Amino acid sequence: MKQYIARRILLAIPMLLVVTFISFGLIHLIPSDPVEVALRVNEIIPTDEAIAIMREELGLDQPFFTRYASWLKQIARFDFGQSYINKNRSVSGEILRSLPATLKLAGMSFMIVVGVSIPLGIICAVYKDRLIDRAMRIFIFVATAVPNYWMGILLIWLFAVKLKILPTGGNQQSGAIILPAVTLSLTYIATYMRLIRNSMLENLTENYVYYARTRGLKEKSIIGRHVLKNSLHESIAALGMSVAQLISGTVVVENIFSWPGIGRLCISAIFNRDYPVIQAYILMMGVLFILCNLLADITQAMLDPRLQEVK
């Protein structure tokens, strides 16, 4: 077990390197010259002289691997350089500025997801094929089928325009977080509700449940002590991954609700071709996913001894 975990962590290191390489290399696939972009966003006419100066200023006159190496050194110090759009703002500053809002939104959504999907998943499993299960089944299908952006706009229309009880967006008024958090969590609620329901149902058919029943244990204690525990164990890994997904999933929601987080930072960077910001965003998300993956794999391995034997 320890060996597996150690091996898994060691494997994550080259993966992190590959992720840095991809985020660095991605920028070199763009059709336009970043120097010219940097000049234009600063409204300088791209004369040959200005291009040469800017190229040197941005360090783009060095060979690829030299730049990659020095970039790695930089990011190790959490220095992603300066934004092209606002030369007086550092990229890491921009990310740190918008990260709290995204974390708040993702955290809130996570709480909603956990708080809603677990109880509802249990209820559905227990009352399988009864009215509430069928109703929830319909809810699940609809919720996973509704595009985020459509749901967001419908919610705005209903709660902000018609009922006028919640603000349309931004992060200033009380209750502003409710609509984006609900929009963001809806899909995940459905996913995890189904996950927990199915996992419980699967566990209910396991031998130990029959055994417990034949031993005459009460249904309540079978479900509460054994089935629920096992099902939650199985779902924890998936829930862990959902944190990363929630954070990256904020992109569309943040844009609809003018939520000042990194999702919006990234989209406006894409539109403004602010490459250092896009680069930092992709890198951060990659690292986040790798870490979550790692944790999920380790938890899963701890819970399922069969997986260890697989070399």
Add this chain to the structure above:
Amino acid sequence: MKFLKRKTMVILVGLLVMALLAGCTGASGNTAESQQGTGNNEVTGGEELQELVYVNFRDIRDLNPHLYSGELFAQNLIFEGLVMITEEGIQPWLAKDWHISEDGRTYTFDIREEVTFSDGHPFDAHVAYANFQAIYDNIERHGWLESIRLMENFEAVDDMTFRITLSEPYYPLLTELAVTRPFRFISPNCFIDGTTKDGVDGMIGTGKYVLAENHIDEYAVFEINDTYWGEKPEIQRIVARVIPDNQIRALALETGEIDIIYGTNMVDAETYLRFEEMPGFSGVLSDPLATRMMIMNSTDAILSDRLVRQAINAAVNREEISEAIFHGLEAPAARLLAPTVPYCDVSLEDYTYSLDKANELLENAGWSMNTATGIREKDGKPMEVQLHYNIDSVTEKTISEYMQGELKKIGIQLSITGEEEQSYRDRMKAGDFSITFNISWGTPYDPHSFLGGMRMPAVYGDYAAQQGLEKVQELHDNIFKAFIATDEGDRQQLYNEILTYLHEEAIYVPLTYERNRAIFRNGVENVTFNPSQFEVPLEQMRLR
């Protein structure tokens, strides 16, 4: 399977309730930290604070008045120039008076006394000199600005006298000094290494408001400048919120989150009319101020033919655009600049809508109809043209789609692509387009700033689009000659030639005469328009 026991049920329901509560507490926990910037007329210490919530589609960004990457409305609140443009023409501002030498080359300004920056630094001719020097340090960034290239010298003659000497008698100088940027003054305390070209350290001006805080991409707060030298505005606090989406902006106005939406590209005609009729809200329209148009690139393979450009101009039903897209708010524009614009009352034959004429012109140009595809062809190549538009503008997409349907009628396949403001502008400057949208600068800049901009690469798309014209050099020379002509008759003659040439070459497709507009909740008063479409006179507004 048996039913769940009631107790378990209670626990589950409890969990659900907790989740909901978590949602609510999390939300209310959020209010404490940033309660400012909401509601109006907040009560502080028994006094009523007059607060206006304004909205913009993006962050105010870098407000350095000597550069171009900040939002104009914010720069206008903070920074002031030597002179200002009003309906009545050029008026004194930080210069209380000025004299122009006989030869039109020397301008001497008397600086207003007892003006200080909001950090306490006094404003005088030396500060003006330092600011001009800082602007001059960055001369390559001011491509559109003719006056800076013509400046032979500028100096502080004494503490309160500032003099500019030009190499040519350039008549639009005062207008260019009055424009929001770059000739506005920032406190020397904000300079970095004695200049502003690499950024500034603080946004301290002499204006009516000071920038109190900015939460990037959320909102900025402007507070009244207590040490302002002149009459102070009534509104003490302006909160400028950022809402990128057009519909959400309108919703926010309807729900009372914001007080006013201002600007042509911020409100579409439908929304304007809806709020104008809605109880509790009002709308105002400015006089027509600029020409909304499209520009065709004369270096494009298909559009390099003048006949094709004329055909496209004939295929535009301006009346229908005015009626159906703008609901009559904007009048159709049959020529590049309205006859009411100075020097522009030139006798020209207006562009008129006639599909027959358009078809005939295209036939003459050698484009014959392929009846199978419905698209014209020449030498086996289909007639396909690209149109780029700005997705941040509320009407350009509609016009683009409309044009797509209309040009199909004369056998032109128009493919349209929307881009975000920044990329769109970059594309224009680089000349990397076939057809794109364009706008004249509006009063009081028209015609000279609009025409002057054509001479300079990388200002708007004009320069690049005109490169395929046969007499482009002569055109640009004529524009410059008109600027420095000292005789009114000569100047008019030059303008006649310029406008006639542009009209005949038909590289512009005028659509409508744009009108600025604002919608706001009742209670906001004195919503007016400055002559410039880029300014928002927030400082003039009042709250009831």
Add this chain to the structure above:
Amino acid sequence: MIRKLLKDKVALVSMTIIFITVLLGIFAPVVAPNDPMETRIIQKYASPDREFPLGTDHLGRCQLSRLLHGIRPTIFLSLLTTVCTITLGGLVGMIAGYSKGWLDEIIMRAVDVMLSFPSQVMVLAVVGMLGVGMRNVVIATIAIKWAWYARMIRSCVKRHTHQNYVNYAKAVGASQSFIIINHLIPAVLSEIVMLASLDMGWVMISISTLSFLGLGIQPPAPEWGAMLSEAKNALMTHPTQMLGPGIALVLVVSSFNMLGDSLRDALDPKEG
């Protein structure tokens, strides 16, 4: 399995919906009452009547006709994407799952790297670099998504190779290709079909989201996401514009989801 599926009412309903939608998409030019591209700007935002059963949009184009023609890019391109993704991902996953050892290790690390980027953001970034347009959206989606299938199918193959009947086949000396063709592919195939129908919904939403953001299909071609983006611009004045394409999208996506779910139930020997 098919018989089991036909007994399931939910599966039947969703299959019917998908079937009808696909038929409508194929015969859109025949079924649609009007030309979906023809603009009549004077008649914009017309209410439903005999000529325009669902009214018209901001340019006076027939909503129903656009909805019907919109089936083609929305569903057919999603199908194309899914098929390509599965072929690529399935192949890689099978190779990895069956070969084990260093090849498996290399492939899975590559897959891990692909999966370590948030797919939504990566598709956005790739489209941003390749340029906007439907073709690039499809390419970007395939490029990002194959890894997901590769991982699922690999673990599926792994699971089956450890099962007794495969062990038995190995024990009695069956050849590798025999095991793959006779045991693994049939076992994996049904799971692939289930995964694909579950994933179709995701792909449809993803493609329509990009069109909604203006990065996918270009006007005037009708597509549901793009139609919703246009409807969004009239949210205040004509909120009903949101309904048609939105409901259609939800209906079809949930049909695919339900079908996938029923398939899963049908495949699961434990439930019955």
